[in-house]
């Protein structure tokens with residue numbers, strides 16, 4: 001009797017997890033998730049308020065800035081931030097911010 005009770009309790013989370021899997025397709029794009037980590041210092045989508053402007057930069061400028069920060073010796077906050085991402089993550093962040101910053105949130 002008690003075994004049956006336990007097993008039905010264990011099965012429920014499994015069923016919930018399986019049901020949730022197709023929902024993964026509806027997750028926000030990777031660039032949005034990665035760029036969310038910049039918001040604490042640069043505002044949502046880089047639109048401020050916050051430290052230096054991210055809004056208004058093109059994807060290639062952002063990518064160049066971040067790669068430079070990542071490779072130069074650590075001197076300031078951004079040099080440490082940039083080291084947290086692979087080059088392809090930096091590309092995703094740059095593409096996302098360039099498309100979404102600039103005042104329209």
Ligand code: HEC
Nearest residue numbers: 037038040041051052053054062065076077078079081093
């Ligand atoms: C902990 C706070 C913090 C976080 C998080 C942060 N930044 Fe910064 N960022 C700064 C500060 C401070 C500066 C200005 C001084 C410097 O370069 O360190 C800056 C400067 C910049 C600049 C240069 C702007 C200019 O015009 O010179 C860019 C581009 C930038 N950040 C992008 C990003 C991106 C993209 C992320 C997310 C991956 C991010 N930052 C996360 C604090 C942060």
